[in-house]
Amino acid sequence: MTDKQAAPGDRPGHSGDVEAALPAMAEHARRLEMIIEGTAAGTWDWNIPDGLMRVNERWAQIVGYTREELAPITPETFFRLVHPEDLAQSNALLDEHLQGRSAHYESLCRMRHKQGHWIWVQDRGRVYERDGQGRPIWMAGAHADVTDLQQARQDAADMRQRLQAVVDASDEVAVIATDIDGVITLFNTGAQKLLGYAAEEVIGRVDLGRFHDPDEMRAYLQADAPADGQVPSIFQALTARATQGTWSRQWTFVRKDGERRQVRLSISPLDGAGGRIGYVGMAVDLTPLLEVREQAHVAAKKFAGAFSSAALGMALVSLEGRWLDVNDALCGILGYTRAELLQIDFQTLTHADDLNTDLALLGDLLAGRRDHYHMEKRYLGKAGNLVWGRLSVSLVRSESGEPLHFVSQIQDVTVQRQSGQQLRESEQRTRVTLDAVADMVLTLDLHGGIQYANAAATRALAGEGAESLAGGQLQDVMELTTEYAPRSPLDLAVLLDPESNAVDLHSDLLLSVGAHLLPVDVTRAWLRGEDGQTTGAVWVIRDVTQQRARQREARHLAEVDPLTELSNRRGFEAHLQQAITRVARTGQSASLMYIDLDRFKPVNDTHGHLAGDAVLWAVASLLRHGVRDSDIVARLGGDEFAVILAGCSLKRARRIASDLLESLRGLSIPWDLQRLKVGASIGIARIGGSMSVDDAVAAADAQCYRAKAMGRDNVQVETLVAGDVEVLESQDGSEGGE
Template sequence: MADQGNSGNALLERRLQELAEERRRLAMIIEGTAAGTWEWNVQSGQMRVNERWAEIVGYRLDELEPICQKTFIALVHPDDLALSDAALQDHFDGRTDHYVCLLRMRHRNGEWIWIHDRGRVFEWDGQGRPLWMAGAHADVTELQRARQDAAEMRQRLQAVVDASDEVAVIATDTDGTITLFNTGAQRLLGYTAAEVVGGRRLDAFHDPVELQAWLRPLATVDGQVPGVFEALSARADGQTYSRQWTLLRKDGQRRQVRLSISRMDGADGERIGYVGMAIDITEILQARAEARLAADKFAGAFTSAALGMALVSLEGRWLDVNDALCRILGYPREELLQVDFQRLTHPADLQTDLALVQDLLAGRRTHYHLEKRYVGREGNTIWARLSVSLVRNERGEPLHFVSQIQDVSAQRSSEQRLFESEQRSRITLDAVADLVLSVALDGRIEYANAAAVRMLAGDGALSLAGHLVQDVLSLTTEYAPQSQLDVSVLLDPESNAVDLHADLLLRMGAATVPVDLTRAWLRDDEGQVRGAVWVLRDDTQQRAREREARHLAEMDPLTELGNRRGFEVHLQQAITRVERTGQAASLMYIDLDRFKPVNDTFGHLAGDAVLWAVASVLRHGVRDSDVVARLGGDEFAVILSGCSPRRAARIGGELLHTLSSLSIPWDQHQLRIGASIGIAPLAAGMSVDQAVAAADAQCYRAKAMGRNNVQVQGETSELPGGSPADGSDLGDG
């Protein structure tokens, strides 16, 4: 019996040693995975966690004790608790073998980190309820951020492709199956992306007759004709292949396009597919055909027109004239072609005509109309209505003038007699859409249009004639809205009050309306001023556009960030805010490292793409309340209101890290840059120039210390970035 007891004890001892060794191996495995482990009594809420569990959220284990279910709840993001509870319930109810949940937990430094939590019940009570669970959680913050960055990048790239709706972009895999079909392609071909992606090849849209005619010369010696996609891709393997094709829309329409096909390679240089870009040139070809038809029609119309018509050289010589012009001027065709229009133009009208010709040549006009006098062959004066346009070639260079000349001598005589009586009516009718007042020099209204009567006298009023203008019209200015303008100065021919007051307001009770006042003088038979016509136009939209123009003047057109002008305004406001509130604020000065080699190597368009990408990083890397500006070239600045230099340094480090990992695809290369960042606090009494100089000095110090780091005024340490400081990695193909 003693031997049996000793044998049993030995077996138990070995089993305990094996269990201890197994526990040691499990502990080493867990330690190697850097996972936090936990055990949880579901019914009592009691929890046991290891040191790594606490480290992941930034604590020591003793700082969290006593640890229970409430400890976990307090650390988890409120929006993720419901997800965790639902996953637990699925596991408790047997719908899942394990509890698995991706959730956020608050780190001790205040940041939210992503945790992948996994566990299972290993003990149940007598009623079949879960008693004890065990599991582990791992910090997957970097992985989650990388996924989010990748998703955002895919969305941005898709947005860029979809925004090019004037160009059809179609990508295929190596077999020719369509993998991308942008909005431009949908507009061109009439299909949705869902109808074609993954189910059609590019050659499905080609005119089959045209394709066969193109493929026939490519047949092998034994008569084998290659496949369409194979032939196209073979042409595009070495370089971009472009050709005009006929494509068939879903509705059966035929469209002429210029299609360019290029090969796409993966990061390893292996072919991954092809991309085609098509531009619809149907309308261009139609326009050319119509232009040829128009030229033929013009030739017929030129000869048979009842109006005088002429083609005139840039020097003024008649190149061709029709029979009607010969009759108007009294010259035989052969004789008329020997003179220029300057010799036939009345001397009093020549300079006006020549000035308009120069406007045409300089591009300030596309055509002009002029009533002028010609001198006929017999010395008689001929009044004519002249219409002139300039013909240019495809490069925009002037070729010759086309002139239409109508004899209006008879009409001119009768119009001269009617001119005086129609002057007032013409001036008034020219502005009937606005408030129109005809006012005598003594201030009495002689005429008011319906809009003026309704606006100034109210609905139901019939006329304002006989009223003093100052009794019905109240004008102020934007700069002195409480001071009424003396309208009598507007009736003084020597006054420039209208020119001085571009900020007029029409007072309507308690409200005011911005107006533009145009004044025209009325004269009697002797030419003396006897009154004026005023036209008041609602100027609300125009002034709003002017304000918008001032806003646009403060924007950088390339990056859509603020420019130096707008930046200095915001910086002065930030300094003033520091003086008034005492709240901290910082200025960050950013100078891109090794940006010039990008321009020198790949061109300024590549440089612009880099600047745009950097601007996007800066815009999304700071708060909406912060001001990001491009100061010029590759220099940027960020005004961080309510931000201490130390906090600004953390932000700068994050921006530097993002910029160092930034990769901009360009012409089969990946462009990369770095940055040097200087930070200085804003202080009361500081000028804009002093603030900029302080941050710039820190940026200079960052460059002197090897670039690609952050330097803060008063600090001696640097915050390194994530890319090479020498900028040697400009691109990779």
């Protein structure tokens, strides 16, 4: 709190001509006031030397107050309401204007509404009077609530970001948008991928021709030219067909590196509220499809060559099992030459344990019970090695349906089988590792079925020596609750929903283990199948007992002022809310003392902040020892202190304040061969059960402000008369009625 002074007196006016002009001035002022009211703006003016401000009622209404609730209004009133993250910038802009470096002061900031939420305020003003040395004397301005505008801006930005993300995510489709004149306004990642240009190379330019094959486009333009022979521009030609709707055509696009791509280009008009605003083109690369068609055509003409050059082992097998023809890949898989394989039947090369299954499936093919079959079987290689093959067999029949021969495809999967064995061994090692960790690990399906539980989870949820939890239901062995509501179990089905963030919303989870509640964190990882669908989850449950204890200690430290070891403002507000609640519940008296040190600023200015810290420490010690152990002493910031006096009437609080003031008068702090002294202005107000924290602080602060206005170094107290609050004078700390 800065030292407060009384408002300046009225300035002397002029006579004569001024008196004659008064009616016109009054009418002008009335019209000006009507204009201001019509704009719903809050106005303010500021006597800079005195530090006092005048605001209209709308200024106070914007933040949910009346002018009486905010009185006295000073720049500190604004500073208390402004969001801490915006205050520094606002102060910098104000200082720049006061120093004459900017023509106006203009700041967009958040202010706390009386109901506790934040609103956006546009604050504008300027200095309109300076003294002979150029120092500012009077400044005026206006506040406007722009919360809806800011929200609309944010919504629009979010929408643009989402739309841009959707467009950029479509990297398989090139999207190019232009304005009505053909200037490129959008060039998505799909267009960059297709054409090889970066967005910044083309956006803002009218250069669609660079994307088209010049010969193809020249022929099209000439064929599409009007009767007068004037050839249209490429943009005109492309959009002329799309004036009434989407128009599509296949084109040859030329990439930045010169490569040509065949595309299907669809052009559509873009219409806004005021009419046509541009066009959007969407191009799909047809080159891979056309290449596949060409390859299919070539493959059809070279079927025999494809058989011999196939990467998979391929064979034509007689109905008796003899190899009729084999390709080079199959010879490589089995280690035989083509001539050698044609002298052997497949039965000879099949592992004995797999032969009966293979023959049975062949019998099903011949009997018409199946069209084809697949199996994994073992072959005996020429080198005596074992070859695992994935076999696919189909039966070729004549037009009359008679069996002719088998077509077999054999893929060498020996390495995969070995990898599978290695994977199983790896899974075994993983299970051993998980059983060794202290965290509980569960694998679950989406219905709560337990598929796996490590040793820690089994011990915690079923007890020492219990059987595996696999096959059971999570709901039968686990109960989760929260520190906020320890007797209300959470619905585990919600926690198993991949779309739910219920776990993420709880930082205070408790796991019921027997008769104990164990603080835990739960981490979920989702399991997905080959189709990308979520099939289950892995839960890791960690004991965070020590971590929660450290967090509680950190919260305690966050409510203590590190210099004085008193409660800071955060801790003070929490204690004050408790005191208000206690008064409302019990009806017991309670008082709030607001203390603002006098003559403290010269200590900092003359002796430095270390001296100021020494004074604050000494004052804090004096206050701590000058009240009861049950009273709460807090440093609110700077040189402001407060004391919450539970079960204390105003009369008794005044006596305590007077004793504290007398002790402060005698306080002398040695510093560099000098003695530092400070005084204090003290304001006292009752704590009512229907008050808010801000109401109680404002009431005591008002008395402290009055104490400063009465000359400092005194105590001012409010009292209750007929249900109203009456302020009593008490410059010397003398008793008054309560």
